[in-house]
Every structure is written in C-alpha cells, then in structure tokens.
Amino acid sequence: MEQSRLFKIVYHLLENGKSTAPELAEKFEVSVRTIYRDLDAISATGIPIYATQGKGGGISLLDDYVLEKSLFSEKEKEQMLMALQGIAATEGEKTDELLSKLSALFQTKSTNWIEVDFSDWVKNAARQDIFNDIKKAIFDRHIISFSYFDSKGFWLKRSVKPIKLIFKSKDWYLYSFCLLRNDYRFFKLTRMKDLVISAETFIQKISNIPKIKAEIQKHNTVSVNLKFSPQVAFRVYDEFTDSVTTDCENNLYVTANLPDNEIMYSYLLTFGDCVEVLTPKYVREGIMKKLNLILKKYKTLDEQDKLTILDSF
Numbered sequence: 001m002e003q004s005r006l007f008k009i010v011y012h013l014l015e016n017g018k019s020t021a022p023e024l025a026e027k028f029e030v031s032v033r034t035i036y037r038d039l040d041a042i043s044a045t046g047i048p049i050y051a052t053q054g055k056g057g058g059i060s061l062l063d064d065y066v067l068e069k070s071l072f073s074e075k076e077k078e079q080m081l082m083a084l085q086g087i088a089a090t091e092g093e094k095t096d097e098l099l100s101k102l103s104a105l106f107q108t109k110s111t112n113w114i115e116v117d118f119s120d121w122v123k124n125a126a127r128q129d130i131f132n133d134i135k136k137a138i139f140d141r142h143i144i145s146f147s148y149f150d151s152k153g154f155w156l157k158r159s160v161k162p163i164k165l166i167f168k169s170k171d172w173y174l175y176s177f178c179l180l181r182n183d184y185r186f187f188k189l190t191r192m193k194d195l196v197i198s199a200e201t202f203i204q205k206i207s208n209i210p211k212i213k214a215e216i217q218k219h220n221t222v223s224v225n226l227k228f229s230p231q232v233a234f235r236v237y238d239e240f241t242d243s244v245t246t247d248c249e250n251n252l253y254v255t256a257n258l259p260d261n262e263i264m265y266s267y268l269l270t271f272g273d274c275v276e277v278l279t280p281k282y283v284r285e286g287i288m289k290k291l292n293l294i295l296k297k298y299k300t301l302d303e304q305d306k307l308t309i310l311d312s313f
Contacts, residue, residue, distance in 0.1 A: 006042055009039075009042065010049075012024070013061050018059065050062075127189065130192055133195055136197070142200065144195060145157065145159040146192045149193075157180075158178060158180055160174070160187070163175045163176050171190065222257070222258060222260040222283065223256070223280075224255070224264070225255050225278040226268075228254065230250040231274050243256060269290065
C-alpha cells in the first residue's frame with residue numbers, strides 16, 4: 001500500500017505541478033508526518049523532489065523530470081501501448097506518431113489490434129465531423145452548443161460541458177453536464193445538428209463527475225416471441241445470438257425482450273414480411289394496425305377519393 005501511495009504522489013505532482021503537504025495528506029488520507037516520510041522515501045530513489053516555503057510555495061518535481069521507462073513492467077508497457085492503439089483508432093495520424101515514439105522508447109513492437117471505421121453506407125461525413133468536434137471540445141474543455149431532437153419530437157437548443165464520448169448498442173452518445181437542466185445528461189450524436197464550439201472554457205474536476213450508474217436508454221420491455229423466414233437468418237444471428245432456434249423448414253424462432261413502445265414496432269417492420277409476431281397478442285395486433293395504416297397511404301387516388309366520399313356520410 002505504501003509503495004502504491006508513493007507512485008500516486010509522484011503522478012499527482014507530475015499532473016498538478018505543485019502541492020502542499022496538508023493537501024497531499026488530505027488527498028491520500030494519511031497524516032502530514034506520513035507525507036513527509038513518503039517524500040523522503042521518494043527522494044531516496046533519485047526522483048528530484050523539492051519543497052519551497054512561503055507564499056506560493058509547496059512540494060514539486062523538477063520541471064524537466066520525466067518518469068523513467070524502467071519504472072513500468074513489461075505488462076504495463078504492453079497495456080499502455082494497447083490503450084494508445086485504441087485511441088489511435090479514432091484519433092488518426094497524430095496518435096499514430098505518438099504510438100511509434102512510445103513503442104521505440106519501450107523497445108516494444110505495437111500490436112495493431114483494433115480499427116474503427118466511422119463511415120456508414122451513405123457516407124455521412126457530417127456525423128464524423130460532429131464526433132471529431134466533440135472530441136476536440138472534450139480535450140480542450142470548451143463548452144459546446146447544439147440543437148437536439150428530443151424524445152418528444154422537438155428541437156431544443158442545448159449548451160453543455162462535454163465530459164466523454166460513449167459507444168453503446170451501435171450508437172455514440174455524449175455524456176455531459178447540461179447547462180439547461182443543470183444536471184448530467186446523455187445525448188445521442190445522431191440527434192445533434194448545428195454544433196458550435198464556444199470560446200468559453202470550463203474547469204471540471206474528475207472527482208466531481210458522478211459515476212455513470214444509469215443506463216443510457218431505459219425502456220419498459222416486453223417479452224416477444226418471433227418467427228423469422230430463412231432469408232433473414234444472417235440478421236437474426238447477428239442481432240439475437242444465443243436465443244435462436246430453428247425448425248425443419250429452417251424458420252428461426254426467437255424470444256426477445258424489446259422496448260414496449262414505438263421503437264419496437266419500427267424495428268420489427270425493418271424485417272418486412274420475413275417476421276411474424278407470435279405472442280403477445282397486443283403486439284401482434286399493433287403490427288397489424290401499423291400495416292393497415294401503411295396500406296391506406298398507398299391506396300390509389302381513386303380509392304382514396306372513394307374513402308373520402310364514404311367518410312362524409
């Protein structure tokens with residue numbers, strides 16, 4: 001525990017530049033006397049740590065001090081390179097250059113273990129631009145504003161302090177502090193437009209950010225029994241995995257928990273005539289109502305005129 005605290009003190013000074021003994025004691029929950037003993041132990045290892053007295057004084061490291069690469073085990077070096085490779089997958093050439101330099105420093109070959117492709121089938125460059133702009137705002141700590149299409153069907157202007165980007169269930173979300181709601185909120189990137197990075201910056205201590213406990217999307221669900229035609233087997237196995245069974249005609253059967261709202265109906269209709277809702281009855285009837293509404297929209301003009309005349313009586 002003591003050795004771990006010594007490293008944490010060094011990392012804290014590297015990150016913050018300067019700190020007082022009482023501040024370190026409070027942060028690491030030990031006495032000021034223990035901190036001074038720790039500082040002596042750190043100094044004995046050859047790390048250039050010094051203290052200055054008076055106003056503006058404190059404990060710090062030499063400005064040009066960097067951690068020796070020998071302080072990291074082989075496993076830690078590998079973990080650092082793999083983490084950086086993951087960042088490089090979204091950052092691009094700048095991080096690739098940093099990755100090469102760190103690999104040379106550690107004399108370790110980096111494993112290219114991940115690749116992220118932000119393009120989609122319609123080549124939506126605007127979506128990638130939003131991602132990159134938000135990422136830059138997070139690193140530079142700039143407040144951003146944008147128009148957001150909420151679940152009630154309205155565009156609302158939001159200004160937020162961006163905290164982190166989160167990928168969940170095939171979609172990107174921004175976790176941020178919303179200045180309108182005065183609370184932390186998730187925003188789906190596909191529902192954003194007119195994003196602007198303001199010149200206003202903010203200070204956000206990591207310790208003040210609440211741990212993410214709530215799910216990004218929380219819906220009431222319903223257990224639905226579905227029958228799929230063999231033509232969409234590839235989608236069924238992609239999207240339902242372990243719960244798939246088949247019959248002698250290669251039809252596929254799935255029991256799945258789906259959102260008990262319009263999202264479920266929209267999703268099921270993407271399978272066209274290759275899916276049948278077996279149970280529950282109200283979901284099956286809901287699909288029939290949707291299909292009737294669709295059919296009504298596609299009636300010929302003459303038929304629609306007849307319906308209008310009949311409705312007038």
